[in-house]
Amino acid sequence: MATEKLMRGRFDSGTNATVEAFSASEHFDRRLAHYDIAGSTAHARMLNAIGVINDTDCEAIIGGLEAITLEINEDRFEWRSQLEDVHMNIEARLTELVGEPGKKLHTARSRNDQVATDLRLFVRDAIDQLCTDITALQGALLTQAESEATSIMPGMTHMQAAQPVTCGHHLLAWNAMLERDWQRLGDCRRRVNVSPLGSAALAGTSFPIDRQMSAQALGFDSVSTNSLDSVSDRDFVIEFCSGCALLGVHLSRIAEELVLWASQSCRFVDLGDAFCTGSSIMPQKKNPDVAELVRGKSGRAIGNLVSLLVLMKGQPLAYNRDNQEDKEPLFDSVDTAHACLQVLVAMVPNMKFDRERMRKAAQRGHTTATDLADYLVCRGMAFRDAHEAVGKAVRLAEACQLELPDLSLEQLRNICEHIDSDVFDVLTLEGSVESRNHTGGTAPRQVREAVAAARQALAVH
Numbered sequence: 001m002a003t004e005k006l007m008r009g010r011f012d013s014g015t016n017a018t019v020e021a022f023s024a025s026e027h028f029d030r031r032l033a034h035y036d037i038a039g040s041t042a043h044a045r046m047l048n049a050i051g052v053i054n055d056t057d058c059e060a061i062i063g064g065l066e067a068i069t070l071e072i073n074e075d076r077f078e079w080r081s082q083l084e085d086v087h088m089n090i091e092a093r094l095t096e097l098v099g100e101p102g103k104k105l106h107t108a109r110s111r112n113d114q115v116a117t118d119l120r121l122f123v124r125d126a127i128d129q130l131c132t133d134i135t136a137l138q139g140a141l142l143t144q145a146e147s148e149a150t151s152i153m154p155g156m157t158h159m160q161a162a163q164p165v166t167c168g169h170h171l172l173a174w175n176a177m178l179e180r181d182w183q184r185l186g187d188c189r190r191r192v193n194v195s196p197l198g199s200a201a202l203a204g205t206s207f208p209i210d211r212q213m214s215a216q217a218l219g220f221d222s223v224s225t226n227s228l229d230s231v232s233d234r235d236f237v238i239e240f241c242s243g244c245a246l247l248g249v250h251l252s253r254i255a256e257e258l259v260l261w262a263s264q265s266c267r268f269v270d271l272g273d274a275f276c277t278g279s280s281i282m283p284q285k286k287n288p289d290v291a292e293l294v295r296g297k298s299g300r301a302i303g304n305l306v307s308l309l310v311l312m313k314g315q316p317l318a319y320n321r322d323n324q325e326d327k328e329p330l331f332d333s334v335d336t337a338h339a340c341l342q343v344l345v346a347m348v349p350n351m352k353f354d355r356e357r358m359r360k361a362a363q364r365g366h367t368t369a370t371d372l373a374d375y376l377v378c379r380g381m382a383f384r385d386a387h388e389a390v391g392k393a394v395r396l397a398e399a400c401q402l403e404l405p406d407l408s409l410e411q412l413r414n415i416c417e418h419i420d421s422d423v424f425d426v427l428t429l430e431g432s433v434e435s436r437n438h439t440g441g442t443a444p445r446q447v448r449e450a451v452a453a454a455r456q457a458l459a460v461h
């Protein structure tokens with residue numbers, strides 16, 4: 001059955017073949033099939049409850065939709081691009097299977113509220129999936145953070161060695177980003193989970209529909225409050241894709257650090273042979289392609305968000321066909337985020353940190369200079385003066401090609417008489433990290449406490 005048989009009563013001719021191919025979405029929106037069937041089932045039961053279709057018709061429709069579900073699951077469903085989209089494909093097949101009752105399903109409904117419903121159900125599931133993925137990655141990071149609670153590495157600002165930090169603390173920073181991503185998707189879910197069904201084409205319907213009933217059947221928290229807005233609103237897709245874009249940005253930052261840490265100049269981490277690739281020409285290479293791809297794929301997530309924003313900008317109320325263009329960016333954002341998270345979940349437990357190399361790197365670049373300044377402040381010096389004095393000490397160390405803690409007591413006392421032999425306690429890497437022992441600080445004790453707190457947060461995810 002072609003589209004003209006379904007909804008071209010007012011036309012003299014069929015659709016131009018090029019137009020048909022141009023406007024068809026069935027090849028990608030078939031991904032919404034199960035949501036479409038769920039929406040149709042809820043709608044049919046509601047029509048039955050308000051007396052618009054009788055029990056026999058309702059059972060025929062639901063039986064037919066079940067048969068279609070099976071056909072789709074078993075890959076027997078014959079998708080037809082002449083039928084435009086997932087909605088018309090399913091409705092046409094339903095009528096083929098059950099006859100007259102199939103033609104009654106679309107009473108009090110439009111594809112406009114139908115597609116909005118399908119899409120909300122899809123995004124809701126996508127959020128649940130990605131939240132599970134994020135939680136799994138967080139779990140893997142927390143395990144590593146706990147094992148590396150006392151390992152010391154250089155903490156960077158401006159990509160310059162700044163102060164020593166514990167590796168566990170750094171991994172917990174990644175966890176904090178992911179925790180916000182998880183929360184952001186959860187916030188978005190509340191606005192996604194509202195039923196547009198019943199808004200019909202744009203103005204509602206003349207039938208005495210029970211919107212609460214279909215909404216409840218589909219697990220929505222509430223029903224939307226304006227039919228014009230409901231069929232045209234794609235904020236929820238944009239919000240969700242924005243959450244994916246920000247997640248992508250975070251994953252790209254994590255990936256970039258992994259690339260750096262795995263490089264010859266750092267060699268802080270071994271990503272595991274199974275997660276690296278060789279070179280076609282250089283036999284010695286072990287490349288961090290997984291991390292690089294995760295870094296690269298964030299571009300898609302950002303691009304998809306921008307596509308959707310531009311798609312919606314300037315659209316008048318209510319539904320416009322432009323909206324059909326929302327699906328591919330949305331699907332790609334979900335698939336990209338899911339794939340990146342999955343591969344990181346597999347890779348993170350295999351990462352092996354080289355504690356010795358990280359420690360050695362932290363010893364370069366006078367990373368305990370701030371500790372020396374703090375020490376002087378404790379001995380009565382104003383911080384600005386202490387900063388100045390330590391600056392001189394760093395200059396002296398550089399001139400002697402030494403690191404700050406390698407200067408002798410005498411050399412240090414020449415710069416500032418307040419210094420005693422206990423200064424060497426604060427100049428060590430361990431002294432430095434252990435002294436930052438407050439909420440959010442890098443001390444091993446804080447790392448262990450933060451891991452425990454983060455685990456508690458994960459337990460209620």
Ligand code: ARG
Pocket residue numbers: 025029085111112115319321323324325
């Ligand atoms: N395939 C369409 C979409 O994705 C479904 C809604 C079509 N509605 C319409 N009035 N042409 O948006």
